[in-house]
Amino acid sequence: xxxxxxxxxxxxxxxxxxxxxxxxxxxxxxxxxxxxxxxxxxxxxxxxxxxxxxxxxxxxxxxxxxxxxxxxxxxxxxxxxxxxxxxxxxxxxxxxxxxxxxxxxxxxxxxxxxxxxxxxxxxxxxxxxxxxxxxxxxxxxxxxxxxxxxxxxxxxxxxxxxxxxxxxxxxxxxxxxxxxxxxxxxxxxxxxxxxxxxxxxxxxxxxxxxxxxxxxxxxxxxxxxxxxxxxxxxxxxxxxxxxxxxxxxxxxxxxxxxxxxxxxxxxxxxxxxxxxxxxxxxxxxxxxxxxxxxxxxxxxxxxxxxxxxxxxxxxx
Numbered sequence: 001x002x003x004x005x006x007x008x009x010x011x012x013x014x015x016x017x018x019x020x021x022x023x024x025x026x027x028x029x030x031x032x033x034x035x036x037x038x039x040x041x042x043x044x045x046x047x048x049x050x051x052x053x054x055x056x057x058x059x060x061x062x063x064x065x066x067x068x069x070x071x072x073x074x075x076x077x078x079x080x081x082x083x084x085x086x087x088x089x090x091x092x093x094x095x096x097x098x099x100x101x102x103x104x105x106x107x108x109x110x111x112x113x114x115x116x117x118x119x120x121x122x123x124x125x126x127x128x129x130x131x132x133x134x135x136x137x138x139x140x141x142x143x144x145x146x147x148x149x150x151x152x153x154x155x156x157x158x159x160x161x162x163x164x165x166x167x168x169x170x171x172x173x174x175x176x177x178x179x180x181x182x183x184x185x186x187x188x189x190x191x192x193x194x195x196x197x198x199x200x201x202x203x204x205x206x207x208x209x210x211x212x213x214x215x216x217x218x219x220x221x222x223x224x225x226x227x228x229x230x231x232x233x234x235x236x237x238x239x240x241x242x243x244x245x246x247x248x249x250x251x252x253x254x255x256x257x258x259x260x261x262x263x264x265x266x267x268x269x270x271x272x273x274x275x276x277x278x279x280x281x282x283x284x285x286x287x288x289x290x291x292x293x294x295x296x297x298x299x300x301x302x303x304x305x306x307x308x309x310x311x312x313x314x315x316x
Contacts, residue, residue, distance in 0.1 A: 001070075002091065002094060003072075004087045004090055004091065005083070005087065006075075007066050007071065007072040007073075007074050007079065008071060008072035009063055009064070009066065009071050009072070009087065009091060010034075010063065010064040010069060010070035010071045011061055011062060011063035011064065011091065012034055012037075012041075012060070012061075012062040012063075013059075013060070013061050013062075013095065014041050014045050014059070014060045014062075015045070015059045015060075016045040016046065016057040016058060016059050017045075017046065017057075018054055018055075018057035020055070020057070020316075021045070021057040021058050021059045022057070022058050022059070022100070022101060022312060022315070022316055023058070023059045023061065023092065023095075023097040023099070023100035023101070024044070024058040024059065024060055024061070024100065024101050024102070024103060024308070024312070025061040025062075025063065025088055025091070025092055025100060025101075025102050025103070026040075026060065026061070026062050026102075026103045026104065026108065026297075027063065027065065027084075027088070027102070027103070027104040027107065027108030027111045027112065028062075028064070028065065028068070028104075028105075028106070028107070028108055029104070029105055029106020029107040029108050029109075029130075029294075030068075030106060030107055030238055030239075030241070030242075031198070031199040031202050031203075031225065031229070031238075032106065032225060032295060032298070033064065033068060033069045033225055033228050033229075034062045034063075034064050034069060035221070035224050035225050035228060035298075036225065036295050036297055036298035037062050037297050037298075039297065039298065039301035040297045040301045040304055040305050040308075041060055041062075043301060043302060043305030043306075044057075044058045044060055044305050044308060044309075045057060045058060045059070045060055047305070047309065050302065050305065051302075052305070052306070052309060053309075055316070056309040056313065058308070058312075059097075061091065061092065061095065061100075063088065063091060065084060065107060065111075065238075065241065066079045066084060066087075066237075066241075067079070067234060067237030067238050067240055067241060068234055068237070068238050069228055069232060069234065070232060073234070073237040074237070074240070077240075077243075077244050078244070079240075079241070079244060080244050080245055081107070081110045081111055081114045081241075081245055082114050082118070084111050084114070085111050085114035085115040085117075085118055086118065088102065088111065088115060089115065089118070089120040089122065089123070092122060093122070097122065098122055099122050099123075099124055100122055100123065100124065101123070101124050101125050101126065101127070101312050101315060102115050102116075102123060102125075102126045102127075103126065103127045103128070103308060104126075104128055104129075104130075105128065105129040105130050105294065105295070105296055105297070106130055106294065107241065107249075108128075108130075109128040109129065109130040109131065109132065109249070110132070110245070110249050112126040112127070112128050113126070113128065113132055113253045113255060116253075116255040116256075116257050116259065117253070117254070117255065119257060123257065124257075124258065124312075124315045125257055125258035125259060125260065125284065125312065125315050126255070126257070126258075126259050126260070127259070127260040127261070127262070127285070127307075127308060127311040127312065128259070128260075128261055129261070129262050129263075129264060129267070129296045129304075129307075130249075130267060130268065130294065131261045131263075131271045131276055131279065131280065132249060132250055132251060132252060132253040132279060133250070133252055133253075133271045133272075133275035133276050133278065133279045133280075134159075134163065134248075134250045134251050134252055134275065135252050135275060135278060136251070136252065137149070138156075138160065138275075139248065139250075139251050139252075141160075142160070142163055142164060142167060143167075145164075145167075145168070148160040148161065148164075153272065153274065155270070155272040155273075155274075156272045156274065156275070158270065159269045159270055159271060159272055159275070162268065162269035162270070163250060163268075163269050166268055166269070170205060173198070173201070173202065174242060177239040177242035177243065178242045178243055178246050179243070181236065181239035181240045181242060181243045182236055182239075182240070184235075184236075184239055185235045185236025185237070185238075185239045185240075186236060188235035188236075189233055189235050189236060192226075192230050195226060195229060195230050195235055196223075196226045198235075199222075199225070199226050199229070200213070200222065200226070203217065203222055203295075206266065206267075206268060206293055206294035206295065207266055207293045207294065207295060207299055208264065208265055208266025208291060208292050208293035208299060209266070209293070216266075216293065216295075216298075216299045217295070217298060217299065221298070250268075250269065252275070252278060252279040253279050253280075254279065254281075255279060255280045255281065255282075256281045256282055257282060258282050258284045258314075258315060259280040259282060259283055259284065260283070260284055260285035260286070260311035260312065261276050261280060261283065261285070261286050261287075262285075262286075262287050262288075262289060262296070262304075262307045262311065263286075263287070263288045263289070264289055264291075264292040264293055264294070264296050264300075265288075265289070265290060265291065265292070265293070266292060266293025266294060266299075267293060267294050267296075268294055270288070273286060284311070284314055284315070285310060285311040285312075285314075287307060287310070289303060289307065291303055292304065
């Protein structure tokens with residue numbers, strides 16, 4: 001635990017036995033937590049034990065975002081993704097790392113993108129598994145509720161339809177957290193069944209499971225995550241991040257440092273390479289895999305670890 005800008009930040013720090021390990025800070029999302037990253041600790045810090053090479057070792061730093069899990073709850077509205085990105089750089093400096101890489105999915109992707117935009121001197125590159133790639137003209141069509149524009153490739157059409165479905169049918173949770181986080185949070189904090197239903201709905205939607213998340217995660221794994229929110233009473237403080245951000249996190253970013261992207265088939269949308277190239281201008285790695293969803297590290301830890309090793313290999 002460390003205090004940054006008045007908020008206690010909880011983090012898991014696991015150092016590799018390899019003295020040349022590459023420091024990596026990974027950020028979780030919602031409705032996740034550091035629990036979704038636990039299964040990749042072994043493969044990333046001790047790759048030899050999991051079929052990898054010693055030279056692909058990482059030192060791992062896994063922070064809980066402000067308002068999530070065992071971290072403190074911000075009392076001000078300035079804990080935006082930009083602020084968290086600055087805090088993560090401060091955390092890595094406090095741990096003694098002069099150079100490092102960053103990774104994230106869901107909110108973690110947003111944080112990694114913000115870190116890339118800030119370009120702190122020690123950041124070598126990023127990897128995201130929910131890239132922000134939607135071009136401005138596509139974003140306008142989606143906002144207007146228009147059908148897919150003409151001239152899109154098959155993959156671009158598929159991405160458009162997935163996003164249109166999120167905005168019209170699957171985005172109610174976000175609309176509520178963006179506009180009324182405390183009203184919603186207090187309701188969830190009064191009912192463990194309500195908390196479980198609110199989160200299980202997203203496990204069903206966002207795992208690569210056809211709507212049956214038990215095919216991707218065990219019941220105990222999901223209950224662990226739900227229970228963490230319940231016992232730390234963080235449903236309200238976690239939802240607050242949506243209000244402080246209040247932005248479309250799929251719209252194209254402008255990242256000019258080395259970046260890597262893995263597209264998982266169960267992600268909210270599968271970012272086409274054509275859109276990725278327009279957003280991440282120094283793309284060092286891109287791959288489309290055949291398993292895993294939005295909770296990639298949780299669902300497919302071995303595959304995820306292999307992707308992270310490949311993504312950052314040229315930055316060592």
